Amino acid sequence: MPMRLDQIDRKILAELQADGRMTNVELAKRVGISAPPCLRRVRTLEEAGYIKGYHAEVDARELGFEVQVFAMVGLASQAESDLTAFEDRCRAWPLVRECHMLNGEVDFILKCAAPDLSSFQRFLTGDLLTTHNVASVKTSLVIRVAKDDPGVSFDVLEERLAETA
Amino acid sequence: MPMRLDQIDRKILAELQADGRMTNVELAKRVGISAPPCLRRVRTLEEAGYIKGYHAEVDARELGFEVQVFAMVGLASQAESDLTAFEDRCRAWPLVRECHMLNGEVDFILKCAAPDLSSFQRFLTGDLLTTHNVASVKTSLVIRVAKDDPGVSFDVLEERLAETA
C-alpha cells in the first residue's frame, strides 16, 4: 500500500525527523499550511507506518554507558530457522541495541551499548559466544562517533524524485 | 559536570526514549509526580545534555530507501588530521547516516541509506573510493533488520546501579 506522498508530507517527515517534539502549530507554519490539516496529515503518516515512533535521543556516555561495540557474528548454519533463532536471542539481550542481517562473509552485525568493558566482556563470553550455532564473533570498540544522524536524508529523496520526474 | 540523577530522572529518560511525544501530564503520571516538577526535570535534563534531541523514527523502506549498507573503511594514514578530514567528509555525505571510528583492523564503520543499489554504487565508486587517503572499503548490504532499538537499556543501568550500591 504505497500511498503517495506530496511535497508537504515529505516536509512534515523531514521536520519531525529533525525535531520530533515540535508542536503542531510550529510544524504547520514551517510546511506552509494551517494547523488542522497538518495534524490530519501527521496522523495519516503515523497510521500508514511512515512514522514508526518518536524517541528522545539520550547521551549514552553521560548516562554511564562508556562502551559501544560493533560485533560481527558468523553462524555455523544459515538455515532460516537458525537465523530467526539467533535474531530472537538478540532481541532478548538488552546490551544489543541493533541487529542487522547482512550479505557476504559475516551473517549479522550487532551494535551494543554497555556500562563498561567488563560488563561487555561478561556478555560476550557468557552470552554471545556460548550461544548455540554462533561460529565466529569479531568485536570492534567505538573510539568516537563522528556522525550519528537519524533515519534518511530527505535531500537525497528530493533529488531522486526530481530526476525521475 | 556529572549531575546526579535520581530514580525519577532515570524513569523520565526511559519513558521519553520509548515515546518522545508523550505529553508532560502523562509522563508525570508515569513517574509518579505532578506535572510542573516533571517538566522542570525534563528541561534540566535537556540543558544538562542528557537529552540531546527528539526524533521521529521514519520507515526508510516505505519512503523509497530500499538499500541500507554497512561500509568498513580503512585509511592509508591514521594521523589525527587525516582522521578528522575523513570524518568531515562523512558529515557532508547525506547517504552516510552514521560514522563511527573503531579500534582494530578497520578504521571506520559507516551506516548508509540509499534509494537503490545504483545510487549507492555511484556514491561508493564516485565519492567514497575516490576520497584521498581511503585505502580499503568493504561493504555489506543489510538483508533485514531484526532489532533497531534507540539509545541504551535502562534495565542494564538499574542493574549496574544496584550492584554498585
Next chain:
DNA sequence: GGTGAAACTTGGGACAG
C-alpha cells in the same frame, strides 16, 4: 515537590473552494 491560574496547543465541527 505541590497548587492554582493564565496562555497556548490540540483536535473536532461547520463550511468554502
Next chain:
DNA sequence: CTGTCCCAAGTTTCACC
C-alpha cells in the same frame, strides 16, 4: 477532498507556597 475559521477540552508553564 483539502484548506480555513472557530471553539471547547486538555496541556504547558508561570508565580507562589
